[in-house]
Amino acid sequence: MPRYTTSWISDLPEPFLDYLGERRLEEVEAIIPDTVGMSRGKAMPSHKFKPDETFFLPISLFYQTVSGEYVDMEIEDQWLEKDVVLRPDMSTASAAPWADDPTLQVICDMETREGEPLGVSPRNVLKRVLGLYADKGWKPVVAPELEFYLTKPNTDPNEPIEPPLGRTGRKGASRQAYSMVAVDEYGDVIDTIYDYAEAQGLEIDTVIQEGGAGQIEINLLHGDPLKQADHVFYFKRTIREAALKNGVFATFMAKPMRDEPGSAMHIHQSIVDTAGRNIFSKEDGSETDAFRHFIGGSQHYLMHVVPMLAPYVNSFRRFNAEGMSAPTNLEWGMDNRTTGLRVPNSKPGARRVENRVIGIDTNPYLAIAASLACGYLGMLNRIEPREIALHEVYESENNLPQGLAAALELFDEEHELRDVLGREFCQLYSDIKHAEHDEYKREISPWERQHLLLNA
Template identity: 60%
Template structure:
């Protein structure tokens, strides 16, 4: 087993230095972004090249039910071959013993990538960029809430209790005092991240009560999606140590801002290493505008991927730090597409549409797919927006059903993401939406029971 351990990433080696590895968690992301897999003794992992899981894990809804998304072979729960990507081996520092996590890739019995595995979807899109001689670069921002323990779904979600003994105060954006309120949780987040070899670019208090944001350094899309996938688990574990929950719901508290996963994009020419959004004299290129045009033209049809649940659409509210349209502008946080201040080498486009509840592999893949269509079709954006974009009208779907209708007709996006992924994703999300429509809400009982 020692030879295998010698090939681990440096952070994993450091974590295990002088210790005996007990267990390896073999994991893969399902459609919602939940880690699926199995835990095996380290001695067994050292002897296996792969393991099996049924393909039905990708047909499961967020509630645990099953969608009728099997292929022509029918519901036979075919085994997939899951192979480890050892570059993803990292610590699970919250466990009681010495444990590593390893992300796996899914293949069918002919050793072809499973087309609806989220990591494979992102790899497919990145490969399309590589085929054009481009290297996409992304930097995600993760927003989330630390909230009081909530084990009763009928009870409203409340902010967590801070170290002062008071509930987290709202509307203290960028306050260092507010960050200090969550100091013990943040300390564990930093410690876990360091043990896993992740570099945090910064933690800030956002505008909501108990809402934090973590920024990650820019890099390869698959690597960054892996990190967000890992971070969501890491943050939840850190919160549980301090008697609170971390939630990545898009809109957990009615009167507070929602949580986004803003995605910054730039594209490098593989041969030269230059940012294709900037010309020789530092000016904005046609490619820069084509990428923005692709986001404007195709994000409405892809919103069901970036806003995957009924709760996601509660985030798009005027004046609550979430976009309501796909206008673009420079250094303007009211627009759905923002161009941050930067020099020519770091010129990038920020997609502010995606919610933090989306699967990071799929959210990044969808955003890159829209930009890819804009680049390859040479699509032009609308004129740059001036002023407060909240003063205008919304131009994105307002409910899940409308978003799914658009996604199901988006043949151009299907070709980029993969037609089989689009088929399975649509069926699973329809099943979730249909289940939601059968639930009678407290609002309906309060206002309709005796009044209509």
């Protein structure tokens, strides 16, 4: 029998106990997803951790840009850096199988010291949206698709990112979508991902080669949005660690290479009632008003939350590249991959709406929350969608904003969504994104040095 030194260890999920085996648990990581979607928290020896313990971190961890710069905002006594509470959610307990010693990671909920959910916590933003659905007797179901690139280690930011060498010793070639040979090129990395996922109890639906050189897609199963966001959060760390173990990088940049397609995080969305019936389909299999209104709300409101779906300057390079498969619109169509909102071919019980606009560089909690919030408001306000797109859509009167600055203008002017997502969060998120954009505008790129230094 395993040598459990404390009783709570025996209550951990079966995949973790299988991973632990006869070994002694050495370390526990109490983690939270930050605004970017990266893990932050505290690591401690296992004997220091108790499931009912409260831990503390300064709220200022949410006041940083992706580069780590702190942002001055109109927050009263901002730099007192008051502590907020971390409460372990033991349903998320999972192995960290890349660690040298047996290690447990646990996602924590964040609260104020008065016991209220912390409004700026991304996980709480998603919980807030799911609570509004629950009040109506609805339960969203989502399935994320994760696209990412494996690359050669890039240690000089001034050098272009390149595909890695595969088992043949050759660089990956692009335009090999769905090729099993291309997947096999990186078999060692994928095998490690499978091993790590199994140790964590993370389920994978399918793995395919995408259209870019070294670009992989992992599809997850349909499930509860919070659980699936937790899984994406864990998977991103898992994939990075599996790549590093095999001497390559994994990147979740939306557009890491100039002449290769970008990487998305498509989200399939459906809604069930308290009896588990899909409210997008009638008993005779036809579409419901709720289905149309969910699409209508997505078309009407998603334009105003693009910074939550495409959070960086680089995100928009994915949209702006011609012939690279990323939709630039919010039209909808049946089994039409040129529209931002696609209704996949399915039986009535599985009728769903796929949001194809979301980039893989997003925080999964925020992207899922934003997408569901737009559909929720559409159903609440009974918004009818535009006419279905029956042909290819490359230009539309309702194209997405072409850059982060334009997207932030739309985000700042929309107030109905702020009531759904939380006004405190929306203001903080806007301030952070404006600061990141200002920081980017001060940067001098290699292109400018290459073409302007001696020619301008």
